[in-house]
Amino acid sequence: MLSSTPNPKLQKIMAHSNEDYPVGIYYVEPSKMYMNYVRWHWHEELEINLVKTGTAEFTIGEEKIIVKEGQAIFLNHNVLHAIRSVENDECILLSLIFNPGCLFQNATSSLAKGYITPVIEDPSLRYIIFDRKDMWGRSVLSYISDIFDVNFSQEFGYELSTKSALCQLWLLLLKKCKKNLPTVSSPKTPSLSPDESRIKDAILYIQNHYPEAITLDDIAASIHVSKSECCRCFKRAVNLTPFEYLMRYRILQAADRILQNDRNTTSISELAASVGFNNTSYFNKLFKKYFNCTPTEYRRYSKTEHRDKLSHFGLSLTHI
Helix, strand or coil: CCCCCCCCCCEEECCCCCCCCCCHHHHHHHHCCHHHHEEEEEECEEEEEEECEEEEEEEHHHEEEEEECCEEEEECCCCCCCEHHHHCCEEEEEEEEEEEHHCCCCCCCCCHHHCCCCCCCCCCCCCCEEEECCCHHHHHHHHHHHCCCCHHHCCCHHHHHHHHHHHHHHHHHHHHHHHHCCCCCCCCCCCCCCCHHHHHHHHHHHHHCCCCCCHHHHHHCCCCCCCHHHHHHHHHHCCCHHHHHHHHHHHHHHHEEEECCCCCCCHHHHHHHHHHCCCHHHHHHHHHHHHCCCHHHHHHCCCCHHHHHHHHHHCCCCCC
C-alpha cells in the first residue's frame, strides 16, 4: 500500500516480493541514519537510485562514486555497496529495486538471454550514472521519473506503465552499452575481486553467527585466510576491522530487537546476551557510543507515540 507520508529515514513504499509485480519503491534519507549511511549490502535484484536532493556517495567495492541532485545510478545485481550523504548534507533518494523477471518472466527464453543475461552477467558493468548532460541521460531519467510517479499515484494500470517504462529504459541502456556487453554465445563469467568475494562471505558468516562468541580466528577461517589478511581485507573493502563490523552489527541488531519488543519483556542484560555480549556494561557503553543514547532511552522512545523523538539521536527505524 502506498504511503503518502514517507518515513523520513528509509521506507519501503511497495513490496517487491510479489512474483506478479517484482518491483519495490523506497524513500531513503541517509543523513537521518546512523553515521549518515546505508550500510553495506547486496541483493539479487537490480537497483536504480535517483537523488532528489543533496549529494550521495556510493561506495562500490573499493570505488567511491559521487551522485549529485538530479542524477541517478544503476547498480547491477549482487554488487556490494553502501550509501552515505556527503558532508552531512541533507540527501534524499528514491530507490527502485526490481527483479529482471519483470521484463521477461522466463529467464531461459531467447529474449531474456539476449537482452538481460548479457547485462547481469557482465562483471565489468557494476554501475552506470545517468545525468541530464546528454539526450540519452535525459531520456533515461524521464523513464525513471515516470516509474516513481505512477507508483506513487497507483492509478489504474500502474503496473503495466511501470513495466513499459522499464522496458524502454532497459532498451536505452542496452543500446548505450551493447558494444561492451558479452554476446549470448560467449557470455563472460561473473567474477568478483578477491576482497569483495571474501567480504560477502565474512558478512554472511557474521550475520549467521553474531549471537555466538565468535572470534577473529573464526571470521578469518570462514573465508580461508589468515587473521592479518582478514583485517586488511575488511579495511580495504569497508574501512572497518572485522571486530568493528561485528560490534556494530550486534548493536544494530539489539536496536532492531528493541523496536520489535515494545512491551519491555526482555531485560537489558538479556538483550545484550541475545546479540552476543556477555558484559552488559560494555554493551551499554557501545550502544551509547554508536547511538548517542542508552538502550533504556532507546526503548523508551521506541514506543509508537514517541518514535518521532528518535530523530534526536539520528537513528533509522526501518533499516538497521
